[in-house]
Amino acid sequence: MTEKNHYFVVVKEREIREIPVDDNEEEFEIIADDSELSAMRELFLNMKDHANTATSFIIKDPFDDRRADREREAYERNLQKVYRKIYELGTNGTKAKIRETGIIK
DSSP: OOEEEEEEETTTTTEEEEEEESSSSSOOOEEOOOOHHHHHHHHHHHHHHHHHHHHHHHOOOTTTTTHHHHHHHHHHHHHHHHHHHHHHHBOOOHHHHHHHHTTTO
């Protein structure tokens, strides 16, 4: 079994940090092994891809809302996956914070 370590996730920045940073960002503490950390990073890459694609559709054809909407919906679905994964790997404090905010649908 691989060793699990504590990490601090900042969803807005799509960052996973090894130490907490007191910079007024919303951090979620997780406990993860290398495989779980890779899965978390992959979810962040998917978020970035969907955000970039939606933006490019808006720039290329600002009146084609359907394509941009599909990408925004995909982004939202992926964001929910990110928060579910954070909840799954989170400390008790992280899980409580997520439950309190009602982030997960």
